[in-house]
Amino acid sequence: NAGVTQTPKFQVxxxxxxxTLQCAQDMNHEYMSWYRQDPGMGLRxxxxxVGAGITDQGEVPNGYNVSRSTTEDFxxxxxxxxxxxxxxxxxxxxxxxRDRGSGQFFGPGTRLTVL
Amino acid sequence: AQKITQTQPGMxxxxxxxxxxxxxxxxxxxxxxxxxxxxxxxxxxxxxIYQGSYDQQNATEGRYSLNFxxxxxxxxxxxxxxxLGDSAMYFCAMREDGGTDKLIFGTGTRLQVFP
Numbered sequence: 001n002a003g004v005t006q007t008p009k010f011q012v013x014x015x016x017x018x019x020t021l022q023c024a025q026d027m028n029h030e031y032m033s034w035y036r037q038d039p040g041m042g043l044r045x046x047x048x049x050v051g052a053g054i055t056d057q058g059e060v061p062n063g064y065n066v067s068r069s070t071t072e073d074f075x076x077x078x079x080x081x082x083x084x085x086x087x088x089x090x091x092x093x094x095x096x097x098r099d100r101g102s103g104q105f106f107g108p109g110t111r112l113t114v115l
Numbered sequence: 116a117q118k119i120t121q122t123q124p125g126m127x128x129x130x131x132x133x134x135x136x137x138x139x140x141x142x143x144x145x146x147x148x149x150x151x152x153x154x155x156x157x158x159x160x161x162x163x164i165y166q167g168s169y170d171q172q173n174a175t176e177g178r179y180s181l182n183f184x185x186x187x188x189x190x191x192x193x194x195x196x197x198x199l200g201d202s203a204m205y206f207c208a209m210r211e212d213g214g215t216d217k218l219i220f221g222t223g224t225r226l227q228v229f230p
Contacts, residue, residue: 033216040222041222042220043218045217048216048217050216088158090160103150104162106161109159
């Protein structure tokens with residue numbers, strides 16, 4: 001199993017540009033989420049999904065869109081990039097909530113810089 | 116509201132010694148889970164250990180143990196016999212068992228192990 005994969009690993013955007021961060025998992029996990037990590041602030045939840053066709057907002061959703069058309073994929077879209085969105089983005093997945101002690105599996109991260 | 120507090124921005128420990136990383140939490144939900152993750156300099160997030168709010172015994176995973184004091188709302192991570200490879204950022208996180216898998220993270224503690 002590849003686990004959780006994210007592309008690209010690095011990206012530089014200009015203010016106002018849009019892009020999609022890709023996330024895929026091959027573990028048939030129901031739950032997927034996107035976090036951003038900024039220095040000194042830990043990880044903050046952007047959006048999450050509890051299954052295909054179901055998404056909801058996390059702590060910092062403004063400026064981002066998500067969709068979950070399949071169990072495997074959970075892309076994050078930046079609609080109009082701003083310098084405040086410069087961050088490291090992590091995608092994570094976890095199995096059914098009945099398996100509560102398994103923890104979330106994280107992808108390797110995408111380092112995004114917005115100029 | 117949920118909150119995770121890690122008050123130690125940085126810790127030093129000598130190789131082979133034990134070290135405790137502090138974590139306190141706040142929640143009004145009686146059912147929740149507590150997690151510790153390790154983030155080495157390479158950037159990936161590695162799940163270490165989990166403690167459920169109704170678990171009677173403290174969780175252990177190899178050299179990691181979680182000192183869970185429910186009345187004090189603390190969930191400290193104890194690393195025994197520290198190794199140079201333990202040098203990393205450590206994040207405490209909490210999940211309220213309300214039907215989703217949302218994690219709230221603390222700001223992290225940077226542990227440095229010296230010979």
